[in-house]
Amino acid sequence: MIRTHSTRRRLGVALISGAASVSLLLSACGGDGGGSGDEVSAPQTGALETGKVQKVSFWHSMDGTNAEVLNKLVKDFNEQNKGKIQVEPTYVGKYDDGIAKYKASIQSKSTPDLVQIYDIGTRFMIDAKQTVPMQQFIDRDKLDVSDLQPNITGYYSIGGKLYSMPFNTSMPVLYYNKTLFKKAGLDPNKPPTTLAEIRKDAEKLSKKNGGPAPYGFGAAIYGWLLEQFIATDNQLYCDNGNGRDGKATKVMFDSPDTVKIVSWWQKMVKDGLAANTGRDTSQAQKAFSSGQTAITLESTGQVGSFTEAAKAGNFELGVGFYPKLKPGDGGPIIGGASLWIDGVGHSDAEKEASWEFVKFLAEPKNQAIWHTGTGYFPASKKALQEPMDVKWRKQYPQFDVAVKQLEQTKLSKATQGCLLGVMPQSRKLSEDGLEKAINGADAKKSMTDAANALLPAIKQYNESVK
Amino acid sequence: MAMLYLLPALAVFGVFMFWPLVKSIIISMQGTDIIGRPGGFVGLEHYRHMFSDPAFAKVIGVTAGFTLLTVLPSILIALAIALLLQERIRGLRFFRSAFALPFAFSVATASVIFGVLYNPASGVINGLLSYVGIGPFGWLTDPDMALISVSLATVWMQLGYNLLILSAGLGAMPEDVLEAARLDGATGLRLQRSVVIPLITPQLFFLIVTGTIHSLQSFGQIYILTKGGPENNTTTLVYSIYEQAFAYNNSNFGYASAQAMVLLLVVLVITAVQFGVLERRVFYR
Incomplete structure (x- = not known):
């Protein structure tokens, strides 16, 4: 390689262009104008012009x-x-x-x-x-x-x-592997309905206690599932009637009941009864499809692919209601x-x-x-x-x-779900808290920290749409 | 007259490089509304927030860790393999192609495959380890391991390219220099250390500089494997910029632009230092 000035200069330009392309990406999203006004109304009937596509x-x-x-x-x-x-x-x-x-x-x-x-x-x-x-x-x-x-x-x-x-x-439902249930001596037609029941079944299912499956339970660290647990517990996720009586000002996924749910999950993983496959939902799906976990929580959208997996993996698929912390009203969102x-x-x-x-x-x-x-x-x-x-x-x-x-x-209000301007961020932060707890941190503190971390974003949002 | 010839190039650079850069600096001093429209001059507020936010300090730490764990290992491993492949062994062509193969994988493809391998419950890696009674490990879910696992995947992806560059350097090695060294009695490690490696310092330097930049800008594997988790232990600067600007309906373009400015500075400073310090030791023929 021969040293010339141009190679050095070219590298410098490449650097700037690299950084500039990041900025281009960001500034492409900038722009001005656009006002907000009152509600947009529907047109009069017959607004379609005839003879024109x-x-x-x-x-x-x-x-x-x-x-x-x-x-x-x-x-x-x-x-x-x-x-x-x-x-x-x-x-x-x-x-x-x-x-x-x-x-x-x-x-x-x-x-x-x-x-x-x-x-x-x-x-x-x-x-x-x-x-x-x-x-x-x-x-x-x-x-x-x-x-x-x-x-x-x-x-x-x-x-x-x-x-x-x-x-x-x-909608979320509970999926379970009937074949593994039978092998563990459980009734394959009785899916667990509460968190305590999942634990009881998982104790018999998990390899740790001589059961047929590596893990009795396994679900993704997915904020949506936590939202469902709160709704099936008939609790509100955010204040002001789940954001339906007025703009919500805080989230409540650090409530005593939610902490109980998070602690339950934490203990399941700690005791070797549940697999922690992380946040990626596809990893939890894979673990269930391959018989590595016997119970999972997923959307109804998975019925088709889980049915296929059951056929391929020679097991019988069962579906049950989304589990609750305790029996009562409330249901999934x-x-x-x-x-x-x-x-x-x-x-x-x-x-x-x-x-x-x-x-x-x-x-x-x-x-x-x-x-x-x-x-x-x-x-x-x-x-x-x-x-x-x-x-x-x-x-x-x-x-x-x-x-x-x-x-x-x-x-x-609980089963309608929370309406919150910064709901996507909220879901992410609840996952941060849940993940911390599952990895061993204090459940109450993790969830409280996560809920508090959202407050500035909610405040900022509410102020900007006043 | 010279200016006239330069004008088209300058115009393109101006529109696609410098103006966005200037615009980024401006946006980094503005707030954004819920739709992401910049508005309201906030001065250095984003920068103040950034440097007082422990979360951002962590992002810088993760970025540094990721760079350290990827750049040197991927060069050293590639160098070792490249040197081995200089030997005249049977099936040399096969090994060369096989080791260079990672270069042909896109980041997305390779990341998806690594994701499957790393699955704590159904992944092959834990499956194999269970035969020797080790594990199971939460490769991507254990906060202490995730960064190492992502780096490992990145090293693998980078290996093929590094190997190609180093092999090319070794292949262009002048036979007479080697022969002279051998005549002087240099063999084995001594030959490698004193003659071969100095002769490929231009390639090594090139890989260190481009590898560092590449590593600082890595995104795909983090997005696919960990989404910056667990506990934000794999959230690098680029990923953080993405999160602030585009993920979770955030649209914090101001804050993201401020972080992009930091990225620009970091890249510039590191590269300048590399040119200043390392290039002196590079042997150009």
Whole structure:
């Protein structure tokens, strides 16, 4: 190698360009302007122009099989509305990426007509004031929405007003390995229903006590599961009625009951009864699929792949209700994502066309296609009676447990779930606390520290949307 | 006239390099609203917060640890293999390709595979160790091990590239110098230490500088393997910037930009030091 001045200089330039590209990335998200005003309203009926194809840009976060089913539904819709409306779906990355892109689009005044946003982005979407609340369209058309599952619309409603249309809905359930239950001398038709029962079963299941499975229990360190434990315990996650009576000012995942739940989990791991596979949900799924853990907690979205894994691994899959700290009211919160119609910067025809598509997706028949194709819970009650749905549930009888669980859950502030502008950060911090505790730190202190660490973010958020 | 020729290049640099840099500095002194729109001059508030935040001190510590655990090991191991591959052994071609193979893997692919291997319950590594009665280890879940595990994966990914560069250097070694050394009675380790290694110092220097920069900018493996956890023990500076700006619906672009400025400074200073201190010992022919 010959030393020249240019190599040195080139390296310097490369350095600056490397650092600059980081800054480019960040500043690309900057921008000015855009005001917030009052609520955006729905257009008058008949806003669609005749003789013109209205395009609808639709941003979503569905990939794999889910995307295939969604694209099929879009195709059906476009065919039905040939010459009138054409929906153009775009995959914008996972939920977190999707909302980040959506924010950037608000800044550059190029929001899509319709956007899919995850459950925990709901409060943010309301506060961003870019969208037309679904309730406006429903009231305008005097649409009968009694077909929609109230436990699902409950999450996306404040004061009885529906803000967005639930689209893909999932719920957490308990999955267990019946074959391992039998080997451990447990009743394979009696899944544990409380945390104490999980521990009792895990004591018989775990290798440590001579059981058939390496670990009796194993679930991801996932904030969503903690939120579910709090809801099934009929407790609030954040104050002001889970953020539904007013903006929440603090989270309460350091409450005595939650600390009990965290301590339970901590002790399970410490005693060798539970596997700690970290935060990555796919690792906990793998451990369960391969028979390394006998009980796990996961979304209903896993019914399909766990059924496949059970077939491949020669074990019988069982599904039970999400466990509770103690028997009582309370039940799990629905999760997933919903559809938002953008109003700011969009013509009446665009809004109207988006609404047509949203209505189409909520129809029982299409919900049944969606449900059976993806395993997501149908938002429409009648979808469960569609022949294709009935047939599908015969094939996956485990899913009936989820249906029962949803129908038995009483709608309350606790089971509606917490609406919080900084919910994604909150979930992350609760995971920090849970993880610390599982790794041996004091449960009460870990959770309190985590809850307190969120306070500045909540305060900042609430001040900026005043 | 010279300026005229430079203009197109300058324009491109201006638009894509310098303006974003300036903009980043500006944003690093602004607050952001919930949508991520910068607004409101806050001066050096982000910097003050950053340097008084113990979480940020930890980020710097993790970044330093990650760099130390990846750069030198990946060069030293590559050097050892490269020297071994200089010997005329059977199946040399096969070994060369095999050892250089990690270079062909994308960070994402390799990380996903390492994630599977590291799984504490169903991973192959713990499975094999259980035969000799060790473990199980929480490779990515134990706060004391996670950084080492991620570094290990990174060293593996970096190995192929380092090996290629060093092998090329060794291959271009002038035969007459080696012969002269041998005639003088230098053999084995002595030959390697006094003749071979000095002759590839340009390659070693290149790898140290680019490896350090590369390591400071690593993101993929952390994102895929640990998401910065457990207990933020693998949250490096770049990952922290990402979290502040894009993850968890955060949009703290101001704070993220301030951290990006620190990254820029760190890279500049370390590289300047490397050029100042190490380059003096580099032997250029």
